[in-house]
Ligand SMILES: Cc1cc2nc3c(=O)[nH]c(=O)nc-3n(C[C@H](O)[C@H](O)[C@H](O)COP(=O)(O)O)c2cc1C
């Protein structure tokens with residue numbers, strides 16, 4: 001497949017605007033500015049692009065909802081927090097092709113009627129922040145940002161925000177709270193950010209990878225894009241492959257390749273024997289079947305979620321209880337504490353899993369953890385609490401004997 005998202009990665013000085021322009025950069029913006037905003041949105045809807053940040057919400061629809069709101073001003077915020085463990089794809093674009101992101105963000109701003117865009121980057125991404133800052137300056141100098149862009153009458157500028165290292169601030173409402181200078185705590189919805197986001201104004205929040213599909217859609221059309229990869233959720237996908245594989249890395253492949261193809265053809269196989277994989281980072285359920293197609297619907301049908309596409313491979317030598325315990329340590333630390341079910345649930349689960357890891361589990365606690373997972377899914381305010389038990393619950397379902405061997409006799 002021809003590369004769309006990483007086509008410039010590896011080119012010398014790919015971050016430089018001259019190199020980007022030399023490869024046809026900012027032509028998609030020119031084209032979009034010659035269209036009506038509603039036609040830009042129609043093209044994105046035709047492409048069937050869905051968000052790559054985790055929730056897989058249709059991007060065209062999100063833009064339409066934001067545009068439709070009467071309140072002004074409107075904003076577009078790019079989510080570059082990239083906090084899900086095992087996810088390291090957005091940084092590849094931020095570091096190598098920042099103008100691809102800027103071009104997409106400007107098009108998004110034009111489509112929804114925003115004059116201001118934000119990029120919220122995780123604070124640890126020092127080099128990425130510096131690279132994007134330079135790109136913003138270059139785009140301003142060349143007239144792609146600022147007043148009356150390319151003589152179109154459309155004005156737009158971009159501001160960067162640096163995150164302070166909280167995983168939960170990648171959740172869109174917590175991200176907006178953080179941008180406003182408040183504690184990064186998710187809000188219960190509705191209202192959704194499209195209606196009431198940054199400073200209470202309509203805001204479209206889009207992931208880096210999601211946005212970077214937009215220039216190719218503008219140039220080639222939504223119809224063309226909808227034929228790439230899986231018909232259910234088309235397009236290219238940046239898969240982050242890590243864990244027990246011989247060649248970990250970020251692979252741009254058509255949506256819907258199988259887990260087996262990804263691991264064997266691209267990751268050069270498992271180090272040791274395959275036991276299971278997390279397809280969407282530590283928020284997802286374990287898969288033990290290598291023939292699952294890695295697109296949103298197929299992974300959901302297999303009982304998990306593709307999320308941000310963070311595929312973590314686990315080999316036979318690994319204790320599944322340790323995997324569950326490690327993920328729960330992460331969630332217990334990162335829970336913002338707003339909902340008691342998440343704040344207390346993750347801590348109690350961590351205690352139980354630590355007991356199992358030390359050979360002191362209680363048999364009845366296995367079903368108790370499954371029940372806790374259901375209660376957290378039903379009642380937690382945000383995706384962190386709703387998904388925190390996924391890895392643990394799937395570990396119990398798939399590898400119950402391993403847990404039973406650790407029950408205190
Ligand atoms: C706990 C938590 C962390 C999240 N972290 C990120 C993140 O780092 N980057 C991201 O793009 N989306 C993240 N999301 C998803 C966002 O809330 C939101 O759905 C996404 O940014 C929307 O963009 P998209 O439609 O382009 O995917 C997270 C969600 C949750 C619940």
Ligand code: SF4
Nearest residue numbers: 336338339342382385
């Ligand atoms: S589910 Fe957890 S992280 Fe999300 S708002 Fe509630 S306490 Fe905070």
